[in-house]
Amino acid sequence: MSESLQASVLIVDDEEYVRESLAALLARRGCEVRTAGSTREALTDAMLDGVDVVMTDLKMPGEDGGELLRHLVQRTPDLPVIVLTGHGTVRSAVECLKAGAAEYLLKPVDPDELVLVLERTLGNTGLRRELELLRRGGDPAIPAAGDGRDGGEDLERLTPLGSSEAWRRVLEMAETVAPTDTAILLLGESGTGKEEIAKHIHRRSRRAGGPFVPVNCAAIPTDLFESEFFGHKRGAFTGALQDRVGRFKVAHRGTLLLDEIDSLPGPAQAKVLRVLQDGRFERVGDSRATTSDVRLISATNSELQAAVDAGAFRADLYYRINVMTIHLPPLRERPEDVPILAEAFLRPVSAQVGKRIVGIEPDAVEALQSYHWPGNVRELRNVIERGVVLESGERLRRRNLPEEVRRAGVDGPPLDLRGSLLAEERRLLETALERAGGVRRRAAEMLGIDERNVSYFLKKHGLGNR
Numbered sequence: 001m002s003e004s005l006q007a008s009v010l011i012v013d014d015e016e017y018v019r020e021s022l023a024a025l026l027a028r029r030g031c032e033v034r035t036a037g038s039t040r041e042a043l044t045d046a047m048l049d050g051v052d053v054v055m056t057d058l059k060m061p062g063e064d065g066g067e068l069l070r071h072l073v074q075r076t077p078d079l080p081v082i083v084l085t086g087h088g089t090v091r092s093a094v095e096c097l098k099a100g101a102a103e104y105l106l107k108p109v110d111p112d113e114l115v116l117v118l119e120r121t122l123g124n125t126g127l128r129r130e131l132e133l134l135r136r137g138g139d140p141a142i143p144a145a146g147d148g149r150d151g152g153e154d155l156e157r158l159t160p161l162g163s164s165e166a167w168r169r170v171l172e173m174a175e176t177v178a179p180t181d182t183a184i185l186l187l188g189e190s191g192t193g194k195e196e197i198a199k200h201i202h203r204r205s206r207r208a209g210g211p212f213v214p215v216n217c218a219a220i221p222t223d224l225f226e227s228e229f230f231g232h233k234r235g236a237f238t239g240a241l242q243d244r245v246g247r248f249k250v251a252h253r254g255t256l257l258l259d260e261i262d263s264l265p266g267p268a269q270a271k272v273l274r275v276l277q278d279g280r281f282e283r284v285g286d287s288r289a290t291t292s293d294v295r296l297i298s299a300t301n302s303e304l305q306a307a308v309d310a311g312a313f314r315a316d317l318y319y320r321i322n323v324m325t326i327h328l329p330p331l332r333e334r335p336e337d338v339p340i341l342a343e344a345f346l347r348p349v350s351a352q353v354g355k356r357i358v359g360i361e362p363d364a365v366e367a368l369q370s371y372h373w374p375g376n377v378r379e380l381r382n383v384i385e386r387g388v389v390l391e392s393g394e395r396l397r398r399r400n401l402p403e404e405v406r407r408a409g410v411d412g413p414p415l416d417l418r419g420s421l422l423a424e425e426r427r428l429l430e431t432a433l434e435r436a437g438g439v440r441r442r443a444a445e446m447l448g449i450d451e452r453n454v455s456y457f458l459k460k461h462g463l464g465n466r
Contacts, residue, residue, distance in 0.1 A: 007122050008032045012042045012056040012068060013084075018107075022055065025111055026118070039063035043071055051079065053102075053121055058085035058092065066096065073100035080121050084109060093245040094252065098211045106244055113224070120219040162337030166329040170197065173326050178204035183276075183321050186299040187460075188328030191376030194299040195257060197328065202255040207295055210254030215247050218263035225268045230281045230290075248275055248292040261298040261321065262307055266314070273317045296321060305456055325459050331373040331380065338369050341377060345384040346396065357388050357396055364398040370408035426461045429454075 009031045013019045019035040026033050034051070036042035038060065054072060058065040069081050080102035085092070093104045102121045105114065162168075177184060178201045186194040195214055202212045220228050231246030247256065258264075264272065275281045276296060280289045298321040307313035331338065342360060350357040360368075364387075373379055383405055390400040398406055428447065436442035444451040 007052040010034045010051045010054045012036045014060040039068040053080045055082045164334035164337045166334045181295050183323045184297045185322045185325045189330045190301050191378035192328040198257045198297045212255050213251040214257040216259045218260040251294045252292050256294040257297045259299045262300045262302045269314045331376045335369045349385045349388050360396045371405045
């Protein structure tokens with residue numbers, strides 16, 4: 001857990017002592033805290049300006065936290081809302097998360113758990129906010145996850161995210177698998193948009209009216225795993241002052257995204273496998289079984305097959321979650337999409353900082369396309385924001401880009417070991433298949449690998465139809 005959160009938090013609660021205690025806790029963690037005693041006060045421009053996250057009580061006089069949540073989802077859909085309540089039920093938890101809440105916690109909340117949830121919420125919001133802004137810039141009619149609309153949208157709805165062949169293959173695969181309940185594994189480097197693709201699949205699925213529940217497995221301490229995933233009963237352990245609803249139950253009849261699933265420790269892998277097999281689990285401290293019907297999407301930025309081979313990840317769980325694999329290409333492998341993404345980011349970022357930047361100079365575009373983008377789309381968005389802040393004219397100039405981006409293409413090709421190895425891997429695979437006449441067994445012999453691994457590498461490089 002980080003020492004300082006460096007975030008602006010709005011706390012909404014009708015009880016003054018609750019506001020003050022939460023404010024003191026978060027201020028010690030480096031947060032800039034504002035407080036409001038009602039929904040009406042919280043919805044003023046002065047309160048919401050520059051806020052990173054809202055924490056609200058659910059039961060309040062007048063318009064309650066549920067009304068505040070609905071107002072915020074309509075007004076600022078990219079602003080995360082954490083609901084806290086002393087009167088929690090499974091039904092209210094599901095309703096809040098379906099309505100757009102980022103988290104749902106029961107009072108009195110453990111201070112360490114609250115900070116963990118806030119840290120996770122802030123971490124999960126970055127790329128989601130960037131790509132949601134980008135998508136809205138291209139077409140404001142695209143529905144939010146879980147709204148159940150079916151306007152006959154097609155792949156053109158997502159073209160602001162890129163028009164390259166590599167990206168269109170991703171979208172086509174997502175469209176193909178969305179109507180099914182097939183388990184999906186999303187593979188791609190950090191910042192490539194795995195959660196956005198998962199949300200897109202959810203919107204196109206038969207579960208679109210249900211909740212979409214993302215979980216960052218790497219952010220959950222081992223000792224809190226069972227409570228976070230399956231919930232707990234009051235009194236189950238020290239500090240369990242209220243019943244807690246687990247993520248598997250919250251995601252009932254919806255989609256559960258397990259991001260960074262490779263971070264699950266061994267015991268946790270076994271318990272997740274059991275739930276996926278029979279849809280049943282027990283809350284911590286409860287002997288009665290609970291059922292959950294979820295569509296599972298998993299995501300990771302590592303090669304799980306290698307972890308399976310090394311014994312670090314259960315093979316049976318791997319085969320369970322890997323019915324269908326979608327590889328998201330890094331930005332360096334689709335440079336033709338960089339200008340599209342950069343232009344799409346330009347408008348919302350300019351509005352955010354109070355400027356009117358109408359375009360990007362050609363030499364700046366050239367530098368952006370030449371750069372190797374180790375941080376992918378997330379890094380590109382940050383570079384555009386930096387440039388807009390520094391720019392005094394109406395068009396973003398190369399001189400306002402970071403030095404490493406400005407020099408891209410000047411110092412020769414980037415020293416990108418991972419990208420170079422992947423390109424060589426694909427070249428060797430294609431060469432072996434060509435020499436073997438398409439016979440995978442012979443290609444495997446030439447490459448010195450097991451025949452089963454040929455299929456894995458074909459899928460990895462999007463050559464599965466060969």
